Amino acid sequence: MQDRYIRVTGTGSLTIKPDQTIIDITIRDTEEKHEDAVRRSAELTNVVKDALGEAGFGKEDVKTTSFSIQPRYESYNDDGVWKKRFIGYEYSHAMKIVFDMDKERLGKVFEVLGSCEASPEFNVSYSLKDQERAKKYLIEKAVLDATEKAKILASASDVKLVQISNIDYSFGVINFSVCSLEKPRGGAFGKSAGFDVDIEPDDIRVEDNVTIVWKIE
Numbered sequence: 500m501q502d503r504y505i506r507v508t509g510t511g512s513l514t515i516k517p518d519q520t521i522i523d524i525t526i527r528d529t530e531e532k533h534e535d536a537v538r539r540s541a542e543l544t545n546v547v548k549d550a551l552g553e554a555g556f557g558k559e560d561v562k563t564t565s566f567s568i569q570p571r572y573e574s575y576n577d578d579g580v581w582k583k584r585f586i587g588y589e590y591s592h593a594m595k596i597v598f599d600m601d602k603e604r605l606g607k608v609f610e611v612l613g614s615c616e617a618s619p620e621f622n623v624s625y626s627l628k629d630q631e632r633a634k635k636y637l638i639e640k641a642v643l644d645a646t647e648k649a650k651i652l653a654s655a656s657d658v659k660l661v662q663i664s665n666i667d668y669s670f671g672v673i674n675f676s677v678c679s680l681e682k683p684r685g686g687a688f689g690k691s692a693g694f695d696v697d698i699e700p701d702d703i704r705v706e707d708n709v710t711i712v713w714k715i716e
Contacts, residue, residue, distance in 0.1 A: 504664055505652060505713050509645025511637035512706040517625035517677060518600050522608060523564070524621045527591040529571055536568050536588040543617040544592055550611040554604060556596055565593040600625070602697060625700040626676040634673060637707040645711045658715040667710040677701045 526543045530536040548558045571589040574581055598604060605623070612621055627633055653660050677700055 503658070503715050505649060505658070505660075505715050506710065507645045507649045507652065507713070508708055508710045509641040509643065509648060510706055510708050511640030511642075511644060512704070513633060513637055513640070514702050514704050515627065515633065517627055517700050517703050519597060519626045519628045520600055520605060521595060521597050521624045521626055521676070522612075522621055523593065523595045523624070524561075524612065524619045525591060525593045526617050526619045527589060529587040529589045531587045533568065533588045536590040540566075540568070540590040540592050543619075544594075546617040547594065547612075547615060547619055550615040550617075551596060551608070553611045554607040556598075560596055561594050562596070563592065563594050565591070567591050597626075599628075605698070622678065623698075624676045624678040625703075627703055630673075630675050633675065633705070634707070637673070637705065638668070638709060641707055641709040642711070645709055649711065649713055653713075653715060661714040661716050663711055664714045665712040667712075668708075671707075673705050673707060675703055675705060677703055 524547060526540065526547060528539065528543075530539055548556075548561050551561060552558070568588050568590045571586050572583040573586050574583055576582075596608070612619060649660055
């Protein structure tokens with residue numbers, strides 16, 4: 500007699516308040532010469548780090564997430580023919596700082612970045628510090644959910660769960676963050692702009708799935 504199986508997917512879900520603030524900061528502009536782009540990028544990076552120092556961050560707290568210098572062109576119409584011309588080298592330096600939830604400190608960061616000479620772009624998101632614990636919880640909940648579903652299906656079908664034949668789980672990336680706001684380049688933030696920093700981030704809502712195959716009889 501051929502073995503029979505039942506395949507069930509369980510879902511684990513979690514809703515939790517974030518406990519960590521992440522601010523992504525980017526400086527970008529264009530210079531005519533490559534060496535000027537390198538120099539200006541370094542200068543403005545130091546300006547940003549010095550500004551963040553006023554909010555209690557050391558230079559080692561400001562982490563680079565990406566850096567590039569690329570030639571930049573613009574399109575123009577030359578008697579009905581569209582052409583491109585070189586306008587310089589665009590530099591882009593993306594950085595981030597991470598700290599525990601603290602509205603007062605967040606307000607200070609807005610203040611120093613909003614009035615910073617470098618005029619950086621920045622956006623704020625919130626995350627979870629102990630993500631590994633949350634991932635384990637999701638897997639446990641997903642397995643329990645799959646087991647309960649299998650029991651219901653087995654009972655309704657008048658069969659018996661014998662043993663687990665296979666567990667299928669994909670270790671994908673789970674996004675433990677929620678985004679609140681961003682400051683575009685040239686915009687205004689900080690106390691000087693009258694910005695209300697009393698921000699209450701949304702809860703983080705995540706889920707994960709586990710598929711289990713049982714042998715039945």
